[in-house]
Amino acid sequence: MIDYMSLALYGVPLAYISTKIISYLVWYFRTLNESVRFAAASPIPYVTIYSTRASTIFWLMSPYFAPFFEALPFGWGQWIRYVRMDFDWWYQCPARRELGSDVYWVASPGGLCLMVTDADVISEIAHRWKDFGKMVEPYRTLAVFGQNVVTSEGTTWQRHRKITGPPFNEKNSSLVFADSIAQAKAMLASFTSDADGKRSSPGNEPVVDDLLHWTMTVTLHVLSGAAFSLKMPWPTKSIAASSEDQFNEPHSTFKITEKHTMSFQQSVDSLMDYLPFIIFFPSWLLRNSPLSVMRKMQHCADEFRTYMSELIGDNQDAENASRGDLLGSIVRAGSAEKTTWTEEETIGNIFVFILAGHETTASTLQSAIIMLACHPEYQQQVQDELDSIWSDKKPGEDWVYEDYPKMRCVMALMFETLRRYAPVNLLPKHAREAQSFTYRGQTVHVPAGTDISLAVVSTQHNPLYWGEDVWDFRPSRWLMPPGYFPPPNSSNESPPHENLYCPPKGAFLAFSAGFRACLGKKFAQVEFSTLVAVLFKEYSVELVKESKDETWEEARDKAMAKMHDRTTGIASRMKSKVKVRFVKRGSEKFPPRS
Numbered sequence: 206m207i208d209y210m211s212l213a214l215y216g217v218p219l220a221y222i223s224t225k226i227i228s229y230l231v232w233y234f235r236t237l238n239e240s241v242r243f244a245a246a247s248p249i250p251y252v253t254i255y256s257t258r259a260s261t262i263f264w265l266m267s268p269y270f271a272p273f274f275e276a277l278p279f280g281w282g283q284w285i286r287y288v289r290m291d292f293d294w295w296y297q298c299p300a301r302r303e304l305g306s307d308v309y310w311v312a313s314p315g316g317l318c319l320m321v322t323d324a325d326v327i328s329e330i331a332h333r334w335k336d337f338g339k340m341v342e343p344y345r346t347l348a349v350f351g352q353n354v355v356t357s358e359g360t361t362w363q364r365h366r367k368i369t370g371p372p373f374n375e376k377n378s379s380l381v382f383a384d385s386i387a388q389a390k391a392m393l394a395s396f397t398s399d400a401d402g403k404r405s406s407p408g409n410e411p412v413v414d415d416l417l418h419w420t421m422t423v424t425l426h427v428l429s430g431a432a433f434s435l436k437m438p439w440p441t442k443s444i445a446a447s448s449e450d451q452f453n454e455p456h457s458t459f460k461i462t463e464k465h466t467m468s469f470q471q472s473v474d475s476l477m478d479y480l481p482f483i484i485f486f487p488s489w490l491l492r493n494s495p496l497s498v499m500r501k502m503q504h505c506a507d508e509f510r511t512y513m514s515e516l517i518g519d520n521q522d523a524e525n526a527s528r529g530d531l532l533g534s535i536v537r538a539g540s541a542e543k544t545t546w547t548e549e550e551t552i553g554n555i556f557v558f559i560l561a562g563h564e565t566t567a568s569t570l571q572s573a574i575i576m577l578a579c580h581p582e583y584q585q586q587v588q589d590e591l592d593s594i595w596s597d598k599k600p601g602e603d604w605v606y607e608d609y610p611k612m613r614c615v616m617a618l619m620f621e622t623l624r625r626y627a628p629v630n631l632l633p634k635h636a637r638e639a640q641s642f643t644y645r646g647q648t649v650h651v652p653a654g655t656d657i658s659l660a661v662v663s664t665q666h667n668p669l670y671w672g673e674d675v676w677d678f679r680p681s682r683w684l685m686p687p688g689y690f691p692p693p694n695s696s697n698e699s700p701p702h703e704n705l706y707c708p709p710k711g712a713f714l715a716f717s718a719g720f721r722a723c724l725g726k727k728f729a730q731v732e733f734s735t736l737v738a739v740l741f742k743e744y745s746v747e748l749v750k751e752s753k754d755e756t757w758e759e760a761r762d763k764a765m766a767k768m769h770d771r772t773t774g775i776a777s778r779m780k781s782k783v784k785v786r787f788v789k790r791g792s793e794k795f796p797p798r799s
């Protein structure tokens with residue numbers, strides 16, 4: 206007799222699961238087969254991978270899986286080299302060696318992805334923004350407080366860009382210059398003072414243990430001042446002191462009130478750390494979780510939102526809103542376009558500017574400082590340039606914004622740091638409709654729904670544009686002799702600076718290219734140059750020995766290995782820390798200067 210009870214209990218779920226598995230397998234092989242067939246018929250080469258490219262979990266876990274796949278016999282797992290997180294970085298651009306092409310397909314279950322490292326094709330795709338839109342899904346997390354200029358597309362993006370673009374002008378750049386001087390002076394003082402705040406004696410300068418923390422602090426402060434008119438006093442007189450005292454600082458815009466239990470900076474720092482969890486878990490769950498760390502995550506988000514509401518409230522009056530900085534512009538848009546512009550969009554944009562505008566510059570500054578410590582000869586060249594501009598003037602003394610274009614070596618340092626260690630490794634685009642482009646004289650058809658990756662690492666390490674020593678850190682590649690005439694179809698990455706190398710359009714992607722290029726490029730360039738100028742005018746940076754007997758060469762090799770060992774979160778960053786020390790010029794010991 207049929208046992209209907211057991212049949213219902215086991216049979217129905219089993220049938221359901223079997224159907225699901227079968228339909229997944231059908232989908233998997235059908236889409237993989239379609240992708241491979243299309244790619245094989247195309248004039249450009251292809252690789253086949255067996256995970257879905259859209260799988261974020263696989264991508265996040267791939268650094269852990271990779272050694273297992275690579276160890277499989279008969280090369281079965283070699284496809285991992287085209288899907289692992291930051292694969293061009295880890296396998297040094299495998300497609301160029303193995304496929305001999307700068308444009309290729311990655312055929313996978315779920316569809317095709319076009320990988321591009323050819324400057325001409327990149328430039329074309331970046332400029333045809335209606336045909337090849339930005340793929341906004343990977344940026345979904347950045348819309349946690351509301352839609353904004355980074356996370357939107359089409360007409361919504363145009364509206365956001367129209368409001369947030371105009372404040373990035375020359376007036377703002379001179380403000381960035383002034384704010385950067387003030388913040389860098391305070392930062393340097395805290396790097397070179399004893400715990401009691403007195404100038405330290407040579408040989409006793411404190412060790413800068415967590416350089417990224419301080420570069421994040423300085424870039425957050427400059428951004429807050431120049432874009433949002435927020436006063437952010439430097440948190441400590443010395444990094445050797447046991448605590449930071451900013452929260453109760455009387456000159457800070459944000460004061461301790463019963464509304465807050467953490468400083469603005471703490472709320473931003475924690476938000477950066479917890480962002481993936483804040484996005485992933487609903488706020489009611491975080492708020493009511495029995496785990497204190499989860500409640501803390503929600504608390505940071507609430508604190509940040511309260512700070513933003515206070516900021517917007519303080520800027521509602523016409524006088525402040527017409528100030529012309531970024532905040533004034535966004536708030537004014539809110540008042541003028543009440544029906545279409547929401548408070549969420551205001552907060553969303555403030556948040557994304559804080560995020561886009563401080564971690565990228567901070568990691569570039571951190572990398573540049575470490576590279577200067579590893580390349581004392583280039584550090585000397587930068588310092589010679591600073592001396593030639595400001596001779597014996599103290600940092601910031603009578604320095605004017607008009608001096609900024611004279612910093613050619615400093616700008617070359619920034620560009621080379623960004624070429625070798627770009628904070629953003631991939632620029633995701635998407636062809637909603639079928640499109641085509643020309644590569645090496647052949648027409649390549651792109652089916653509707655194709656994902657496209659403009660591969661930053663591979664393009665910026667392409668010998669075609671940068672010479673055979675692409676993996677070397679060589680800022681001098683950017684320094685051209687007087688009278689340098691940029692070749693046609695090249696891009697001038699910083700027009701105010703004379704005789705800097707102009708790479709082919711599309712070959713330097715650190716700030717992206719075309720219509721969706723970085724809005725804060727000039728902001729970041731002025732900020733970086735000014736911070737470096739103040740830090741290095743009277744001081745030098747040195748690596749710190751890890752043991753008494755360590756030689757300088759050993760310390761340098763370790764630091765370079767740490768520079769290479771990176772991971773991608775919001776931006777690409779080093780996994781571990783390199784300790785440095787700022788010493789008065791003339792008293793350098795590690796290595797001694799000749």
Ligand code: HEM
Pocket residue numbers: 339354355366428432558561562563565566569623628629631632633714715716717720721722723724725726728729
């Ligand atoms: C060294 C520093 C910086 C680097 C390397 C950098 C890099 C980039 C890159 C690669 C993009 C394109 C992202 C994409 O389309 O997927 C971008 C976009 C953007 N960046 Fe930056 N950025 C830097 C500094 C800044 C600063 C200081 C600000 C603001 C103050 C800023 C604001 C923005 C904005 C608003 C966008 C979106 C533009 C749009 O989609 O219309 N960035 N940045």
